[in-house]
Amino acid sequence: MLRRITQSFVRYAERYVPDPYLYAVLLTFITVIAALLWTHSGLMGIMSAWYDGIWTILAFALEMALILVTGYTLAEAPLVKRGLRKLASIPQGQVGAVVTVFLSAAIASWLNWGFGLVVGALMAREISKRLRNVDFAFLVSAAYMGFMVWASGLSSSIALATATHGNALNIVEKFTGKVIGLGQTVFAPYNLVPVVLLVVIMPFVLMFMAPKAEDMKKIDPEVLIQQDKPAELPARPRTFATMLEDAWIINLLLVLMGVLYEWNHISKHGFSLDINQFIFYMLMLGLLFHWTPIRYARTFNSSARTAGPILLQFPLYGGIMGIMTTTGLAGVIAQAFVSFSTQRTLPFWSFISSNIISLFVPSGGGHWAVQGPFMVPAALKLHVDPGMTAMATAMGEQTANMIQPFWALPILALARLGIKDIMGYGVIALVVGLIIYGGALLIFA
DSSP: OHHHHHHHHHHHHHHHOOOHHHHHHHHHHHHHHHHHHHSSOOHHHHHHHHHHHHHHTHHHHHHHHHHHHHHHHHHTSHHHHHHHHHHHTSOOSHHHHHHHHHHHHHHHHHHOHHHHHHHHHHHHHHHHHHOSSSOHHHHHHHHHHGGGGGGGSTTOHHHHHHTSTTOTTOHHHHHHSOOOOGGGTTTSHHHHHHHHHHHHHHHHHHHHHOOOGGGOOOOOHHHHHHHTOOOOOOOOOOOHHHHHHTOHHHHHHHHHHHHHHHHHHHHHHOOOOOHHHHHHHHHHHHHHHHOSHHHHHHHHHHHGGGGHHHHHHHHHHHHHHHHHHHSOHHHHHHHHHHTTOOTTTHHHHHHHHHHHHHTTOOOHHHHHHHHHHHHHHHHHHTTOOHHHHHHHHHHHHHHHGGGOTTTHHHHHHHHTOOGGGTHHHHHHHHHHHHHHHHHHHHHHO
């Protein structure tokens, strides 16, 4: 039954879900109409919020593009590719393959969301190069499902902000004067239990979702092999320029500069892994593993072709977020759920409202900035743990992502698929996430 339901969603997505770019454009129109109907903003005010939002996301868009390109470039290094191939050689059939991809992506996403976005898609590609009897889109969707634990993990934007004194997004501290550590959020039972349940249950769900042989959308392994085939360096005359291009000492000196910086930074501030540091580590490791400057540059240039969807679509989502935050539309949605919440149900309704807001503001930090000012005061008024309320918002974001292409773009770019190829499977993942996370919030409240 689950397989039949899944395939019906897959067919629906293939027929009706447009390219992610058009998805973002249509979502923009919906947001404009909603702001006109439910806020006091005029049309020109909404247009100004939309325009300003486009440019405020550019730094983040570039960071996401660099995560994608530096991660892909690192994965193309011979040593890393051998490791991926060894791991990809473990599964012998579609079920084993999809479970391997999901678990790899989930573990990586819990450790760091940027790492998870890259690992899952690359594992799906490596496995599909070896196994012919697998549905490639199904494997890629499993990789994205692993992302459903990131906001409950060590790189959770909301949890890290709540644990950092003076952070602009530490809304709990602004209202209570207290900082809530990761022990009360990420490592709290109400968060760890659903994460473990999800990691245990999803492989069984994937097993029953798996398309039959006649329904599989296979990809020729040779196509993937050719796409990932490294470009051979052409024969070059031995000149001063080519000697510099092949000088491994240049890469090594650059990496040593990075090591010195990190040693100094960690000794003064302790270890942390934010988005910029993650990109920095991917860059340094890539330089080291590719060894010569010209090989890294050629591979990086080739990998950069995958960043097009991010550079095109993220500014559109910036515009949507601008409308949601400037007009107060996100606050209207959050306040509507707060109005009928009780001490026992506030975290749950924070989770549900977060799922709705995440469709329009799919950014952890930006999301909390507009929802937190309504949820934290409500939690204090109802004597609810504000940390639990904050993490409920984080949980809502990661489940809503299953039907929101914003975070899927890096994975889709690496896999060279469209959102319609994985959206049908994402609906089932959304339902599972709603049950597990929502149920845990009600039980632990």
